[in-house]
Structures are given as structure tokens and as C-alpha cells.
Amino acid sequence: MKVIRGAVDEMWTVVEQMVGSVFRHGLPLTDKIAARTALTNFVLHIHPVRVRRSWIRMSYTLCLGGLSFFLFIVLTVTGLYLMFYYVPSINHAYQDMRDLQFVVTFGGFIRNMHRWAAHAMVITVWLHMARVFLTGSYKKPREFNWALGTLLLLITLLLSFTGYLLPWDQLSIWAVTVGTNMAKYAPIAGPYTRYLLLGGRAVGDATLLRFYVAHVVGLPLVAFLLMVFHFWRVRKDGFSGGL
Amino acid sequence: MASDFKRFMEDSREISRRSFLAIAGWVGFTVASAIALFQSVKFLQPNATYEDPPAFKPVGDLALPSNYAVGSTTVIIDKRVVINRDADGFYAISLICTHLGCTPRYFPDVTSDLVDAGTQISKDPDTGQLATKANPILPGFKCPCHGSRYFRDADNFFGPAPRPMDRVHIELAKDGKLFIDRSIIVDHHYRLKV
Numbered sequence: 001m002k003v004i005r006g007a008v009d010e011m012w013t014v015v016e017q018m019v020g021s022v023f024r025h026g027l028p029l030t031d032k033i034a035a036r037t038a039l040t041n042f043v044l045h046i047h048p049v050r051v052r053r054s055w056i057r058m059s060y061t062l063c064l065g066g067l068s069f070f071l072f073i074v075l076t077v078t079g080l081y082l083m084f085y086y087v088p089s090i091n092h093a094y095q096d097m098r099d100l101q102f103v104v105t106f107g108g109f110i111r112n113m114h115r116w117a118a119h120a121m122v123i124t125v126w127l128h129m130a131r132v133f134l135t136g137s138y139k140k141p142r143e144f145n146w147a148l149g150t151l152l153l154l155i156t157l158l159l160s161f162t163g164y165l166l167p168w169d170q171l172s173i174w175a176v177t178v179g180t181n182m183a184k185y186a187p188i189a190g191p192y193t194r195y196l197l198l199g200g201r202a203v204g205d206a207t208l209l210r211f212y213v214a215h216v217v218g219l220p221l222v223a224f225l226l227m228v229f230h231f232w233r234v235r236k237d238g239f240s241g242g243l
Numbered sequence: 244m245a246s247d248f249k250r251f252m253e254d255s256r257e258i259s260r261r262s263f264l265a266i267a268g269w270v271g272f273t274v275a276s277a278i279a280l281f282q283s284v285k286f287l288q289p290n291a292t293y294e295d296p297p298a299f300k301p302v303g304d305l306a307l308p309s310n311y312a313v314g315s316t317t318v319i320i321d322k323r324v325v326i327n328r329d330a331d332g333f334y335a336i337s338l339i340c341t342h343l344g345c346t347p348r349y350f351p352d353v354t355s356d357l358v359d360a361g362t363q364i365s366k367d368p369d370t371g372q373l374a375t376k377a378n379p380i381l382p383g384f385k386c387p388c389h390g391s392r393y394f395r396d397a398d399n400f401f402g403p404a405p406r407p408m409d410r411v412h413i414e415l416a417k418d419g420k421l422f423i424d425r426s427i428i429v430d431h432h433y434r435l436k437v
Contacts, residue, residue, distance in 0.1 A: 174345050174388055181344040196284070200292040 046231060055239035060135065064128035065234075068156075069227065071121040078114040079216065086166070088212035090205045093168035118160055125156045137240035145233040148226055155223045162215035165208060176203050176211070297426035301326070306420040308333065308437045316382065316395055318349050324411065324423055325349070325384075327396065332434030335413040335423050336397040340386040342404045347384035353392050355379040357401060364401065367394045369431065384408075397431075407431065 028034035038044045054060070085104055086096045100107035129149060132138055138146035161179060165172045180203070184194040199206030248266065258266075301319060304310050311317060311328040318325050318338065323346055325336040340347050354374035357364055366373040372394065374381045384393040391402030398407045412427035413435045 177345060178343040178388055196287050199287075199289050200294050202294065204294060206289060206292065 046235065048235065051239075055241045057241060060241040062127070062131055064124050064131055068121055068124045068128055071117045071124060072223065072227070074117045075114060075121065076220065078110050078117065081110045082114060083216065088166065088208050090168060090208055093166065093208060097167045097169075118163060122156060122160050125153055129153060135240060142233070142237045142240065145230060145237060148230045148233065152223065152226050152230060155219055155226065159215060159219045159223065162211040162219065165203075165211045166215065168208060173203050176207065295322070298422070298424040300416060300420050300422050308415065308419075308421055316349060320346070322423075322425070324425060325397070326413070326421070326423075329434075332436040333413055333421070334396075334429075334431075334434055335411045337409040337411045337425055337428075338384070339408065340388065340391055340404060341399065341406050341408055342386065342389055342391050342402070345386050345388035347386040347391065347393060347408070349382070349384055351382045352380045353383035353385055353394075354381040357392075362401070367396065367398050367400065369396050369398055370394070 024040070025033055025037040028037055035049045038047070038049045082100060085100050085107065087093065097111070100111050102108065132146065132149065161176075165176045180194045180197050183197060184190045186193060195201070197207070197210065198204070199210050299322060300306060301322075305317060305319065305326070308328075311326065311333070313328055313330055315328050316325060317327075320338075323338040325338050327334055327336065338346055354364055358374050358376060358379040364374045372381060382395045384395075384397070386392070386402065386404070389403050391399060391404035393399050393404070393408060396407075397410065399405075409428045410431050410433060412424040412429050412433075414422050415435065415437060416422040
């Protein structure tokens with residue numbers, strides 16, 4: 001009997017230790033516990049321990065950066081769903097897109113979510129930039145974060161452009177023909193840049209694969225890393241709103 | 244690091260072993276990075292593309308020059324080429340808009356709506372043709388992307404296109420069939436006489 005009780009006690013200690021390793025601070029019953037929790041918790045650490053109401057006033061930030069990030073998450077998740085049915089080859093791409101829209105259960109819903117969230121993200125990112133400009137939040141000491149933000153805008157537009165080719169309809173093909181012809185007009189490196197982008201002399205199978213890889217791996221990865229830096233700088237430079 | 248370089252530039256004998264290794268390390272890193280960048284770009288540049296070859300022979304009825312009437316315009320859409328036959332011979336047009344590369348489409352009438360709207364249409368420099376109120380209908384090409392328009396002989400007259408579409412090489416192969424090479428741009432006076 002004693003042996004069994006000892007074993008149970010032992011197991012219980014292990015369970016307590018396991019649970020305690022995840023929930024390290026207990027309920028935030030006092031300000032002190034709440035502050036310590038916020039300080040040592042990765043997720044909560046995104047905001048400072050103390051946040052003034054005026055810093056995150058909706059009428060000041062319009063939550064545009066947060067919305068952009070939220071849309072990025074939506075796009076990542078819905079994009080992951082789409083990848084289960086979409087094959088980036090000129091013999092399959094258009095039919096797969098049609099299947100997603102009309103055959104796959106909830107396929108049209110997921111695809112529309114992806115498409116509308118993409119349009120919305122371009123809009124919110126632009127508006128976020130406008131808001132930061134209008135409130136003067138790009139000024140010292142936040143110049144570096146403004147620079148990171150411009151790169152994130154560029155990545156957002158490139159994601160939008162690369163995604164535009166993937167349905168492989170007439171609109172996609174000629175939009176990318178036009179876009180890459182614009183790249184060709186760049187001095188010196190223009191024609192070579194176009195050749196690298198297309199993987200050939202005209203929009204074709206190689207182009208579709210290139211744009212797909214950039215759209216689902218390359219650009220999101222760069223965007224994610226830049227976002228980590230971007231949020232980190234917000235945290236370190238301090239909030240610009242309300243003094 | 245910067246101070247290492249400075250000391251090195253001032254007097255190379257003064258350099259310590261530690262500084263030398265630091266400089267050597269950074270130089271190695273920079274060179275390796277440059278090589279990696281070069282390799283990445285070269286890797287992305289295809290050496291073989293498996294695209295449709297630029298030279299081809301029209302097939303079926305379009306193979307023999309005798310099947311083309313004088314004054315006819317024939318579009319071979321999957322090759323993006325137009326074959327015109329005029330009184331003085333054949334010539335081939337690369338059907339790629341000179342604005343941003345879309346494919347213009349043939350229409351028997353590309354001028355009458357402009358004439359009706361009162362738009363001044365410049366005279367075709369090659370044929371001297373001009374659409375007027377009295378004679379408003381001329382055949383030609385319209386680009387679906389940004390509305391550039393070309394006369395039948397590929398001279399641009401409306402929209403953003405900066406220059407006429409390219410003329411490409413056309414010749415008669417030994418078997419008496421037409422042979423077109425889209426990779427060779429020819430002068431717009433070039434004609435294949437049959």
C-alpha cells in the first residue's frame with residue numbers, strides 16, 4: 001500500500017512539474033505577478049509591461065499594422081490549404097484553380113478568402129504606411145523601422161504580383177508579360193532580369209514554377225523575418241502615440 | 244575590425260597575429276559570399292529552356308506560298324506571327340506589341356471609331372494610307388492590354404506603342420514551303436519574292 005502511495009506521489013510531483021513548467025506564474029492576482037508574467041512570456045512580451053491607453057488608441061493607430069499581420073496569418077493558413085490541390089504546371093494550374101472554386105468542398109470559400117485577404121493586405125499595408133507618415137512616427141528614433149517597413153511593403157507587392165500568375169488564366173499571363181516587360185526596360189540589367197524572372201523568353205512553365213516557389217516559400221520567409229525585426233523595433237523604439 | 248585594417252594600412256609589419264587572422268577571416272567570408280551570390284544567379288539562369296524554337300514552317304494550307312492571295316493577312320496565332328502578301332512579295336510580322344509585349348489581334352476595321360470620334364490618324368508612312376471621313380475603314384491590329392493600334396503592315400498609329408512591330412525573316416525552303424525565323428529581325432523593306 002505504502003509503495004503504491006509513494007509511486008502515486010512521485011507521479012503527481014512529475015505532473016505538477018510538467019504543468020508548472022508551462023504555467024510558470026499562476027493566476028495574475030496581483031500587479032506584481034501580472035508584470036512578472038508579461039516580462040518573461042514571449043507572446044505577452046510583444047507589448048511592454050505597462051502600456052498607456054493613449055499609445056494604442058484605435059483612433060491613433062487604426063490597428064492597421066495589426067490588421068496587416070492578421071491578414072498575413074490568414075493568407076498563410078488559406079494558402080496552405082490551397083497547396084493541397086494546386087499543381088504549378090501549365091497543364092494543371094488553371095484546372096486545379098477551377099476545381100478549387102467549383103468541385104472541392106469549401107474550396108471556393110478558401111480561395112476567395114485567400115484572394116480577398118491578399119487584396120485587403122495590400123490596402124492595409126499602404127494605409128499603415130500613410131498613417132505612420134501622417135502621425136510623424138517615422139521620425140527619430142524610428143527611422144530604421146520605417147526602412148524595414150518599406151521593405152515589407154515591397155515584399156507585400158511582390159507576393160501580390162507572384163500570386164497573380166498562379167490561376168494561369170489570360171489575365172495572369174498577360175499581366176506578368178506586361179510586368180516582366182517593364183523590368184526589361186531597366187538599364188543594363190533589364191533584359192537579363194526578365195530572362196531570370198521568366199526562366200525563358202516568354203511566360204511559360206518555367207515562369208509558373210518560379211513564381212510559385214517565390215510565392216509560397218521565398219517571399220513569405222523573407223516577409224516573416226522582416227516582420228520579426230519590425231515588431232522587435234516597435235517594442236524597442238517605444239510607441240509613438242500620445243505623450 | 245576597422246582598426247585592424249587601419250593599422251594594417253599604416254604599417255603592415257605592425258600587424259598582430261590576431262588582427263591578421265581577423266582580416267583573413269573577413270576577406271574569406273566576403274569572397275565566399277560573392278561566389279555564392281554568383282552561383283545563385285547563374286543557377287537561376289536556364290541554359291536550356293525547351294521553349295518553342297524560333298524558326299518554323301507553317302503547316303497545312305499555310306505551307307505553300309501559292310495559297311496566299313495577294314493583299315491577304317494571315318495570323319498564325321500559336322506562333323505569334325503574321326504573314327502578309329502584297330503585290331511586291333511576302334513579309335512576316337512578329338505579333339508582339341512593342342509597348343509591353345501582349346499579342347495584338349487582327350480586325351478588319353481598326354480606324355472607323357477613331358475617325359467618328361474625330362481623332363487624327365497619322366498616315367501610314369509605308370503605304371501612305373490614311374483613314375478619313377470618306378474612307379474610314381482600314382484593317383489592322385489592336386492590342387487588348389493597353390489599346391495600341393497598328394495598320395495592317397505593323398506600323399503603329401494609336402495608343403502607347405512606341406514603334407512598329409518587328410518584321411521577321413521569311414524565306415522559301417528547298418521544298419518550296421515557307422520558312423520563318425522569328426529570331427531574325429529584318430528591315431521593313433524586306434520582301435520575299437515568289
